[in-house]
Ligand code: B12
């Protein structure tokens with residue numbers, strides 16, 4: 033018997049144009065199918081505690097691979113992406129910590145979120161009998177899985193989606209729709225496009241967060257530890273955090289499929305709020321929440337809060353043995369917050385060990 037491959041039409045050109053008009057690219061449509069098997073895998077991942085302190089991931093379990101449960105009547109998911117790549121420059125002289133690229137400028141939740149909301153509103157006017165709603169990142173839905181199904185790219189071994197145009201340096205957003213659009217062709221096989229023997233991302237990860245291809249233990253990921261984790265960072269993982277003050281790009285920087293990366297044209301990403309590096313002295317001296325907000329308002333660095341950033345700055349100061357920061361570390365070591373004072377003492381011990 034000859035099994036015919038299903039034929040998928042290209043994305044509706046008017047729909048594509050709506051996203052393009054907002055400066056969004058890689059437009060694709062996925063059917064809102066439930067994914068039972070992955071849902072099971074996800075339950076196991078949660079049961080193993082790999083989500084760490086991200087309690088919301090546990091709550092999202094029933095919705096993660098079930099779009100219609102999350103958005104009643106959902107028929108299609110319209111995906112788009114925004115490129116955030118920019119090349120770094122040479123490190124400055126003064127002690128500083130590195131920031132993951134997606135966080136150098138304005139928060140993408142705002143930048144991409146606003147664009148997607150405008151697309152969603154326009155679709156609502158065009159199809160008043162249907163319902164549309166947009167999200168980016170802060171959704172229970174497994175965005176990469178559905179974006180992969182929409183043909184946006186394939187899942188690399190580091191678990192991120194890789195596209196022919198931007199490599200993995202893009203952020204995803206979507207409009208959930210009760211109107212049915214035909215799904216787009218998959219441009220690459222699912223989870224199938226990495227060079228056969230490449231393991232660079234797995235090998236480079238200093239904390240061993242990538243347990244194997246497509247498998248991550250979030251508790252060990254530097255991105256998790258410096259952004260999402262609340263409380264004390266396990267001592268055994270601190271040295272491997274190196275210079276990362278906020279997030280981590282190592283698995284993407286080493287990827288051979290990222291060599292063709294092009295610089296973003298999004299002005300809000302190019303205009304630095306945090307920038308590529310932040311001076312550690314500035315973070316360690318942040319006197320209050322108000323001072324923190326006025327320095328980082330509109331930036332992803334708001335996420336860990338003032339205390340989270342100071343905690344991270346202590347770790348970088350200790351790892352890099354920045355003696356010049358001892359006066360600031362002394363002050364933090366007597367902070368009322370026991371987590372901050374412990375991290376500062378840890379950093380001072382690291383510096384003392386090099387004497
Ligand atoms: C939680 C989360 C994190 C966590 C966990 C990371 C992770 N890889 O899941 C932490 C805080 C560590 C994190 C870090 C980062 N994140 Co994040 N994160 C998310 C979020 C909110 C949910 C992802 C999730 O559900 N993870 C849980 C795991 C278990 O899901 P999974 O990998 O899909 O797991 C399934 C597969 O592994 C599958 N499976 C296992 N083995 C195999 C094998 C085969 C063959 C197959 C088919 C399947 C399969 O079964 C699992 C169970 O479901 C998404 C947004 C969203 N709503 O989806 C953004 C998102 C994934 N993050 C994003 C980004 C940019 C990052 C960072 C690059 C930020 C940074 N520079 O610091 C790092 C990258 C680190 C990394 N290598 O993943 C982008 C990725 C864009 C892209 N190009 O893919 C997203 C999509 C946000 C967005 N809207 O753009 N993130």
Ligand code: SF4
Nearest residue numbers: 188189226230233287
């Ligand atoms: S570094 Fe290699 S294995 Fe990892 S995502 Fe890139 S191509 Fe795939």
